[in-house]
Amino acid sequence: MVFLEFEKPLESLYEQLETISKVGEKGDVNVDEAINELQAKIKNKREEIYHNLSGWQKVQLSRHPNRPFSLYYIKNMCDQFVELHGDRNFGDDKAIIGGLGSIGGQTIMFIGHQKGVNTKMRQYRNFGMANPEGYRKALRLMKMAERFNYPVVCLIDTPGAYPGLEAEERGQAEAIARNLFEMAQLKVPIVCVVIGEGASGGALGIGLGDRIFMLENTWYSVISPESCSSILWRSWDHKEEAAEALKLTAEHMYKFGLIDGIVKEPLGGAHTFPDETVVILKQHLINQIQELRSLPVEQLIENRIEKFSQMGEFDE
Amino acid sequence: MGWFKRLKGGINTTTKQKKIVPDGIWGKCSKCGAAHTTKEFKENSYICPSCEHHQRIGSVDYFELLFDGEWKELFGKLKSKDFLKFKDLKAYNDRLKSARKKTELNDAITVASGTINTLPIVIAAMDFRFIGGSMGSVVGEKIARGIDFSRENKIPFMIISKSGGARMMESAFSLMQMAKTSAKLSQLAKAGVPFFSLLTDPTTGGVTASFAMLGDINIAEPGALIGFAGPRVIKETIKRDLPEGFQTSEFLLEHGFVDIIVNRKDLKEQLTTLLTLFKAQPPVLKPSNGHLNGTTKKVAG
Numbered sequence: 106m107v108f109l110e111f112e113k114p115l116e117s118l119y120e121q122l123e124t125i126s127k128v129g130e131k132g133d134v135n136v137d138e139a140i141n142e143l144q145a146k147i148k149n150k151r152e153e154i155y156h157n158l159s160g161w162q163k164v165q166l167s168r169h170p171n172r173p174f175s176l177y178y179i180k181n182m183c184d185q186f187v188e189l190h191g192d193r194n195f196g197d198d199k200a201i202i203g204g205l206g207s208i209g210g211q212t213i214m215f216i217g218h219q220k221g222v223n224t225k226m227r228q229y230r231n232f233g234m235a236n237p238e239g240y241r242k243a244l245r246l247m248k249m250a251e252r253f254n255y256p257v258v259c260l261i262d263t264p265g266a267y268p269g270l271e272a273e274e275r276g277q278a279e280a281i282a283r284n285l286f287e288m289a290q291l292k293v294p295i296v297c298v299v300i301g302e303g304a305s306g307g308a309l310g311i312g313l314g315d316r317i318f319m320l321e322n323t324w325y326s327v328i329s330p331e332s333c334s335s336i337l338w339r340s341w342d343h344k345e346e347a348a349e350a351l352k353l354t355a356e357h358m359y360k361f362g363l364i365d366g367i368v369k370e371p372l373g374g375a376h377t378f379p380d381e382t383v384v385i386l387k388q389h390l391i392n393q394i395q396e397l398r399s400l401p402v403e404q405l406i407e408n409r410i411e412k413f414s415q416m417g418e419f420d421e
Numbered sequence: 422m423g424w425f426k427r428l429k430g431g432i433n434t435t436t437k438q439k440k441i442v443p444d445g446i447w448g449k450c451s452k453c454g455a456a457h458t459t460k461e462f463k464e465n466s467y468i469c470p471s472c473e474h475h476q477r478i479g480s481v482d483y484f485e486l487l488f489d490g491e492w493k494e495l496f497g498k499l500k501s502k503d504f505l506k507f508k509d510l511k512a513y514n515d516r517l518k519s520a521r522k523k524t525e526l527n528d529a530i531t532v533a534s535g536t537i538n539t540l541p542i543v544i545a546a547m548d549f550r551f552i553g554g555s556m557g558s559v560v561g562e563k564i565a566r567g568i569d570f571s572r573e574n575k576i577p578f579m580i581i582s583k584s585g586g587a588r589m590m591e592s593a594f595s596l597m598q599m600a601k602t603s604a605k606l607s608q609l610a611k612a613g614v615p616f617f618s619l620l621t622d623p624t625t626g627g628v629t630a631s632f633a634m635l636g637d638i639n640i641a642e643p644g645a646l647i648g649f650a651g652p653r654v655i656k657e658t659i660k661r662d663l664p665e666g667f668q669t670s671e672f673l674l675e676h677g678f679v680d681i682i683v684n685r686k687d688l689k690e691q692l693t694t695l696l697t698l699f700k701a702q703p704p705v706l707k708p709s710n711g712h713l714n715g716t717t718k719k720v721a722g
Contacts, residue, residue, distance in 0.1 A: 266630075266649065266650075267658075268649070268650030268654045268655050268658050269650075269655065269658055270655060270663065270664075270667070272650075273649060273650065273655065274676050275676070276676065276677075277630070277649040277650070278629035278633070278634050278648065278649035278678075279630075279634040279678050281630040281631075281649070282599075282603060282629070282630050282632070282633075282634040282635050283634070285599060285600055285604065286603045286604075286606060286610075286635055287607075289600075289603060289604035289607040289608075290607045305587075305596060305627070306596070306599060306627055306631075306649070309596055309597075309599055312600070313600045313603075313604065325593055325596075326592050326593050326596065327587045327588075327592055327593055327595050327596040333509075333589055336589065337509035337510065337589060338509055338510060339510075343509075346509075347509075350505075350507050350508060350592075351593075352505055352592055352593075353592065353593065358593060361593070361594070363593050363594070363597055409604070410604045410605070413597060413600045413601045413604050414565055414601055414604070416558075416561075416594060416597040416598070416600075416601055417559075417561055417562045417594060417597075417598065417601070418502060418504040418558050418591075418594060419501055419502060419562060420499070420500040420501075420502050421498055421500070
């Protein structure tokens with residue numbers, strides 16, 4: 106387990122629990138009471154820590170190394186899953202994955218940003234920063250889903266689209282723009298969930314759908330707090346302030362009407378309870394897809410466009 | 422304490438009303454630094470007579486260059502507000518106030534309907550001087566309404582992009598304008614109304630990654646900076662120098678993301694041609710009996 110700065114009070118409690126459990130396993134002493142006591146302490150501590158998180162702390166949690174990534178959710182949710190590769194044009198992006206899976210007999214097209222679980226894999230996945238071929242692979246798969254009338258689920262978790270030289274050459278901007286344009290008119294339901302980081306156009310590039318959700322400990326904004334700090338404060342030191350100013354938490358986003366709901370994580374977060382979070386998300390997706398399935402296609406598309414058309418605050 | 426109190430705050434004529442360009446005032450090319458009179462610049466479509474560099478100009482300048490005389494501004498009353506109470510080194514509200522004062526505009530985009538050589542068109546033109554032409558709720562909403570207006574009246578639509586990207590001070594609201602404008606453009610496309618995107622210096626970030634790249638025809642002014650990420654960010658990411666001409670209009674044309682590069686002096690004429698081509702209706706082709714009977718003439722080749 107990795108403990109973030111503000112999670113540190115939990116670390117010693119976990120250590121104590123482990124030691125006592127080991128003693129208990131030997132069978133010499135009855136440790137049940139001590140264990141219960143410690144577990145109650147842990148629960149209280151968790152409530153204390155996770156119920157009052159600042160914007161920046163949520164950002165840190167969204168990047169927690171133990172947090173599950175797209176493939177973890179998909180593989181554990183689906184009865185079957187086949188990953189599909191390539192944009193049929195340039196290559197196969199490793200930062201966006203996709204494929205066909207099934208949940209309870211329903212075939213679903215899954216698409217998601219993918220981060221790596223260790224140093225080597227993080228590099229392989231380009232830290233979840235997609236190149237244009239990633240967005241084009243996503244679009245190819247969505248178009249396929251449309252042909253076969255399968256709903257699309259997009260899992261968002263990226264620090265941004267890759268700002269590289271080749272990405273520009275191959276049209277990063279065009280790839281994202283094209284996805285927005287095509288997703289607006291896609292004739293099957295699209296459910297998007299921010300499962301980690303939702304940074305800017307890189308996130309939105311697979312983020313236009315009928316329903317948009319955020320897991321509890323995630324963020325979604327136009328820019329990362331670090332970049333925002335460097336541009337507006339002209340220094341990297343104001344990331345905490347930037348995170349507050351951007352109002353990027355799920356609570357804010359829901360209050361603003363920019364997302365349709367928050368998917369609660371177990372107390373302690375998805376990084377502490379990945380499998381429980383998988384179950385919660387799975388049930389949530391089943392419900393959403395079922396609801397959206399009942400709408401006629403024209404209505405679905407009209408609602409989708411109308412929903413985004415309503416977003417904006419101004420005086421007239 | 423001064424002896425005199427200034428009763429009037431300087432020049433009161435708004436830029437909008439200012440029509441006459443005095444001959445004697447000199448301007449400097451932002452690229453080569455050559456000095457020319459403002460009259461010379463204006464008569465040359467704000468292109469430097471020395472180096473052909475296209476100077477950054479505002480929405481009204483474009484309207485003057487393109488429309489036949491009159492145009493009608495649409496949705497001009499929309500105003501940004503600081504609903505997030507966003508504050509960095511400066512409060513967003515103060516930024517808005519000073520931008521409005523400086524530019525005499527309500528926001529970074531102006532939408533107008535008019536004609537180009539008698540052909541109707543709706544143009545939404547961005548103003549870089551208003552907080553870097555950044556896209557917030559108002560820019561998104563005005564584009565969305567402009568598209569609706571075009572769609573309902575079946576008038577071709579054009580956006581002149583000139584922007585650093587999304588407006589950070591409106592956070593996720595500005596991000597969602599990318600989705601909003603692109604979704605609206607998909608409706609325009611479905612209705613069969615053409616959309617021209619003119620990319621000018623600079624067009625970057627969320628603006629490029631939404632409507633600016635979605636033209637039926639993507640047109641760029643020569644030498645404009647066009648990209649997703651800013652050059653500085655890319656340089657920091659890849660840790661080496663960027664090649665000459667990277668992210669210019671010519672670079673985008675070469676890589677297949679722009680249809681044509683048009684000199685500003687030829688823009689009106691080029692648009693006239695395009696509007697005429699899009700307006701031209703094919704004769705109604707109905708399958709003749711012969712066709713149904715399979716006796717149509719086959720054309721070789």
